[in-house]
Amino acid sequence: MGIISRGFGGRRRESLPGLPPGQYLTHDFPVLSAGPTPRIPLDKWKFTITTETGEKHSWDWKEFTALPSEEFTVDIHCVTKWSKLGTTWKGVSLDTLFEDVESAADYTMAHSYGGYTTNVPLDDLLEGKAWLVYEFDGEPLHPEHGGPVRLIVPHLYFWKSAKWVNGLEMLNDDEPGFWEAGGYHMYGDPWREQRYQGD
Amino acid sequence: MIKRITWRAATVTAVRWETKTARTLVLDVPGWSGHLPGQHVDIRLTADDGYVAQRSYSIASAWSPSSPSVELTIQRLDDGEVSPYLTDVVEVGDKIEVRGAIGNWFVWRDTQTAPVLLIAGGSGVVPLMAMIRARGRQPFRLIYSVRTPEDAAYAEELRHRVRENPGLDVHFVYTRKAPEGAGAPKRIDVATINSHGWPPDFEPDCYVCGPTGFVETAADILVALGHAPTRVRTERFGGA
Structure with missing residues (x-):
């Protein structure tokens, strides 16, 4: 336990089992982005998985939205300390996208329109753990929140859920993405409070 | 080797009100x-029962070996859990x-030589103030949007710095109540940024900080005016 803050009572919220350590609950949907919001016309949108051998698997908007989709409800946790419980999304499971991809690589780098990157181990994307989503709460995903398509990896801090995602690059070795290169944790498990390097 | 960012027990050595609702804590860490x-x-x-709350706050002060303290300016959010404690309860010691x-x-690093454009919405001014305080000779412009003149933090210091330090310009935008002679209240728009920012040809480094809606608007305008998105850095806070 840390030092006691004189006169600090806190809100005495009921303890919430869904809330990782150091997080607080929000009902808003805050936005964290490093730069301006890119606007991507749907007829220009494309998503590509590139394997470690350079083999590419691509989907345009029509192909992507024709894939089997799922609606799912998950909790999300931002490293800036807010958590939002019970958010509902619609999109395509990464298992579906990786169905025909042959790769021996263990790591991936997500790439986004606007240049953002973030690294996620392949295992954390498969077996129902991650999606590419295009709807939030029954509405098309707003550009502010990463539309037209963002990655959702709810069991990791939300910076791993790359907005405006346009590709996954398979890597043999783990490499830091945008925030990770700036001192944020390589993995980012909110339940182990892996916010920064060394946590 | 990975350097751990460890928790440290800081002591509050001074406090001062910047506006009626924003207070600076000077910390010795x-x-x-x-x-x-x-x-x-x-x-x-x-x-005292072990309940813990964590938050992130921007640093307002520039650091140097001769001024090693850390200053945070906290905006009180009336429905907040932590900010009213920091503005109203915490005392020196x-x-x-x-x-x-x-x-x-x-x-912002002082090795950057490009002109700098800072755009602040409300308490988004805090990290931008640290940049102004750290500035050497680089040309800086600050566009600072506040509700009323009374809501402007660091107003006296900014006036002083504009007078004393060539190369710093500050333009206020008042959204609710403007002082005499400053025109009608308005929100930041293309004309504001066009007149009080830098031309895109100068390739300025742009920093925008404030509530989400404000940052979205200002960053969109910068891109529309021709600034490269990679030169526009943003930091947003608050609910969307």
Whole structure:
């Protein structure tokens, strides 16, 4: 336990089992982005998985939205300390996208329109753990929140859920993405409070 | 080797009100190894029953070996859990746990030679003020949007710096109530940024900080005016 803050009572919220350590609950949907919001016309949108051998698997908007989709409800946790419980999304499971991809690589780098990157181990994307989503709460995903398509990896801090995602690059070795290169944790498990390097 | 960012027990050595609702805490942090303008710290409060709350706050001060303290300017959010404690309860001599400094993207380094455009909405001015305080001779412009003149933090210091330090311009935008002679209240728009920013040809480094809606608007305008998106760094806070 840390030092006691004189006169600090806190809100005495009921303890919430869904809330990782150091997080607080929000009902808003805050936005964290490093730069301006890119606007991507749907007829220009494309998503590509590139394997470690350079083999590419691509989907345009029509192909992507024709894939089997799922609606799912998950909790999300931002490293800036807010958590939002019970958010509902619609999109395509990464298992579906990786169905025909042959790769021996263990790591991936997500790439986004606007240049953002973030690294996620392949295992954390498969077996129902991650999606590419295009709807939030029954509405098309707003550009502010990463539309037209963002990655959702709810069991990791939300910076791993790359907005405006346009590709996954398979890597043999783990490499830091945008925030990770700036001192944020390589993995980012909110339940182990892996916010920064060394946590 | 990975350097752990450890929690440190900081002591509040001074406090001062910047507006009626924003207060600066001056912290002495043992072992602090310095920070860059734009970086933030995490703070951790612990109630006597062990309940813990953490938040992130931008640093307002510029660091140098001769001015090693860390200043945070806290805007009180009336429905907040932590900010009213920091603005209204904390006194000189109290201890607060902090760790940092954190972030290497929304920072300005004095090795940057490009002109700088800072756009602040409300308490988004805090990390931008750290940049102004750290500035050497580089040309800086600040566009600072506030509700009323009384809501402007650091107003006296900014006036003083504009007078004393060539190369710094400050333009206020008043959204609710403007002082005499400043025109009608308005929101930041294309004309504001076109007149009081830098031309895109100058390739300025742009920093925008404020509530989400404000930052979206200002960053969109910068891109529309022709600034490269990669030169526009943003930091947003609050609900969407």
